[in-house]
Amino acid sequence: MHFQDWLETPQGYYVLQWALHKHELLLADVFGFNAVQVGLPRYDFLRGNRMPFRFHCDESGLVDVRAVPGHLPFASQSVDLVVLPHVLEFADNPHHVLREVERVLVPEGQVVVTGFNPFSLWGVRRRLSRHPLADPPWDGRYISVPRLKDWFALLGFETRGGAFGRYAPPFRQEKWLNRSRFLEAAGDRWWPYGGAVYVLQAIKRQAGMRLVTPTWHDRKARAKAMVAVTQRNGQ
Incomplete structure (x- = not known):
């Protein structure tokens, strides 16, 4: 069973509902031109955001942009928002994925990560499983919030906010x-830190840099140019 198929089970939908709702709340006031969702193309985690250009990026052919998470086909500093719903815990090299996100984000751009909490009843269920690497969602490598915050800090991100949720046993x-x-x-x-899943939001900071924002028309033209490039890449 694929992870996306698991999300359609009662257990998976229980997690998915909460994550989609939290993204709507977090992303409603994130502004810019270009937003990218990596992974889970069946579900729109960007639906609460109002940026004019929103792309879905995945390895499948049913998306705007076909790509793997560790090699995003976007120019450096060209994206305002990246959402990673359950991407890092199933990536071969999650830290490399975050480095790629840092590359494509503009200064003050934002990233939102969704993941399973290893310090929860669901994390305990995974550790006690006889075959933890066999079926989703237990086949992921759960990343704790403190560890993720450390990775953010190393890459120059500042954690802005987040939430834990879903406290029922699995x-x-x-x-x-x-x-x-x-x-x-x-x-x-x-016990707010015991939720099965979390959403964590961070902002890309660049110390010592004075941010000069392009004019609205210049940024709009650059955003439209990226649309054309990504459409060609997605063919």
């Missing part, structure tokens, strides 16, 4: 997940 049946809904409010209040 039940497979929808009825048990529904019966555990009361844990959401309790988890947010009493």
